[in-house]
Amino acid sequence: MTPKAKPPRKTAAKPARRIRYHVACSLDGYIADEDGGADWIVDEPGIDFKELFAQFDTFLMGRLTYEPMMRMNTTGMGMSGKEVVVVSRTLRPADHPGVTIISHDLEGRVRELRERPGKDIWLFGGGELFRSLLELGLVDTVEPAIIPVVLGAGRPFLPGPEIQRYLTLTTHRAYPSGIVWLEYEVQAPKARR
Amino acid sequence: MTPKAKPPRKTAAKPARRIRYHVACSLDGYIADEDGGADWIVDEPGIDFKELFAQFDTFLMGRLTYEPMMRMNTTGMGMSGKEVVVVSRTLRPADHPGVTIISHDLEGRVRELRERPGKDIWLFGGGELFRSLLELGLVDTVEPAIIPVVLGAGRPFLPGPEIQRYLTLTTHRAYPSGIVWLEYEVQAPKARR
Numbered sequence: 421m422t423p424k425a426k427p428p429r430k431t432a433a434k435p436a437r438r439i440r441y442h443v444a445c446s447l448d449g450y451i452a453d454e455d456g457g458a459d460w461i462v463d464e465p466g467i468d469f470k471e472l473f474a475q476f477d478t479f480l481m482g483r484l485t486y487e488p489m490m491r492m493n494t495t496g497m498g499m500s501g502k503e504v505v506v507v508s509r510t511l512r513p514a515d516h517p518g519v520t521i522i523s524h525d526l527e528g529r530v531r532e533l534r535e536r537p538g539k540d541i542w543l544f545g546g547g548e549l550f551r552s553l554l555e556l557g558l559v560d561t562v563e564p565a566i567i568p569v570v571l572g573a574g575r576p577f578l579p580g581p582e583i584q585r586y587l588t589l590t591t592h593r594a595y596p597s598g599i600v601w602l603e604y605e606v607q608a609p610k611a612r613r
Numbered sequence: 614m615t616p617k618a619k620p621p622r623k624t625a626a627k628p629a630r631r632i633r634y635h636v637a638c639s640l641d642g643y644i645a646d647e648d649g650g651a652d653w654i655v656d657e658p659g660i661d662f663k664e665l666f667a668q669f670d671t672f673l674m675g676r677l678t679y680e681p682m683m684r685m686n687t688t689g690m691g692m693s694g695k696e697v698v699v700v701s702r703t704l705r706p707a708d709h710p711g712v713t714i715i716s717h718d719l720e721g722r723v724r725e726l727r728e729r730p731g732k733d734i735w736l737f738g739g740g741e742l743f744r745s746l747l748e749l750g751l752v753d754t755v756e757p758a759i760i761p762v763v764l765g766a767g768r769p770f771l772p773g774p775e776i777q778r779y780l781t782l783t784t785h786r787a788y789p790s791g792i793v794w795l796e797y798e799v800q801a802p803k804a805r806r
Contacts, residue, residue: 447642447755447757447770447780447795447797448642448769448770448771449640449641449642449643449769449770450642453775453777454775460777462779551765554763562640562763564640566795568779568780568781568782568797569777569778569779569780570747570755570770570771570776570777570778570780571775571776571777572744572771572772572773572774572775572776572777573773573774573775573776574775576641576642577640577641577642577763578641578763578765579765580765580766581765581766582646582647582764582765582766582767583763583764583765583766584646584653584762584763584764584765585762585763586655586761586762587640587761587762587763587791588761588791589761589787589791589793592785592787592793594782594785598780598781598782598797600782600785600793600795602640602759602793604640604761604791
């Protein structure tokens with residue numbers, strides 16, 4: 421039987437927008453190599469990044485993802501004019517003007533962010549933040565772009581320990597480069613078929 | 614530019630048949646949970662297992678994959694009448710009549726197996742054997758059936774340490790259950806595009 425798509429866990433208020441973990445990963449489940457590098461990601465001219473970035477007005481990420489980005493010029497990455505939210509206990513807001521820093525009450529702050537009207541929220545990485553938000557039932561979709569490579573080691577797509585969450589496949593697409601783009605909705609825990 | 618499919622690394626003799634790592638795995642890259650269990654694999658009536666098994670006449674596996682299978686009745690799994698080859702330093706051939714045991718010279722023995730005429734060879738698992746044969750250039754295709762679940766921990770699809778191998782996507786298919794079946798050819802090492 422084909423399982424019906426199940427909406428993610430709800431709180432009293434239906435979220436106004438979705439939190440989407442969209443990330444490039446290797447076939448064996450790594451989002452960066454052991455040195456944090458991503459030069460194993462192949463080019464794919466067929467992906468319309470402009471259209472992709474236009475779906476989001478907020479970027480949510482951990483410090484380990486944010487810091488290297490800040491060292492680059494991220495305006496070229498389509499983040500110009502968007503809200504950047506960084507989850508970190510150590511960064512000082514005064515040092516990062518224009519950036520929202522969440523240092524405590526992750527669940528309350530992210531839930532509030534999700535219930536605020538707007539476009540979708542791109543959970544930009546990394547795996548640790550995905551892990552925390554998955555446990556809190558605050559990830560709506562998982563959208564890996566699977567690069568045609570195996571790495572054997574690196575920063576995991578989803579760090580341990582064991583957790584079991586079923587997903588509902590909503591979109592799949594293969595590109596000439598061999599990248600396979602998948603989109604899933606996260607099912608509520610224990611929603612076994 | 615669309616990369617051309619590259620054949621796997623060749624030895625003097627072109628192999629008569631392919632060694633194919635076909636395995637069910639979670640989206641985050643595990644082939645079994647931490648207890649070795651696979652009850653997270655969803656049913657998919659649309660997969661024609663009879664047709665799949667008919668493509669192979671040899672099953673190649675490690676001891677950790679073989680032993681649980683032997684405790685079940687594997688004739689129902691489509692292995693009846695096929696050659697079963699187990700890589701193990703500890704199993705005694707006398708205890709396993711009808712099974713070929715490779716206890717030494719993995720490279721030579723597997724290469725000889727691949728050069729013998731016949732149908733394809735199913736590298737049935739697990740990840741450690743895949744790892745060893747990938748390093749030896751003896752895996753022709755990687756064919757994950759990605760189950761719509763994340764596990765966070767378990768037996769990895771490809772155990773570490775770091776190794777980088779590019780793949781060429783040849784087939785992709787999505788099923789009503791949400792299973793995504795991908796097939797890749799393994800590129801020779803350093804064959805960067």
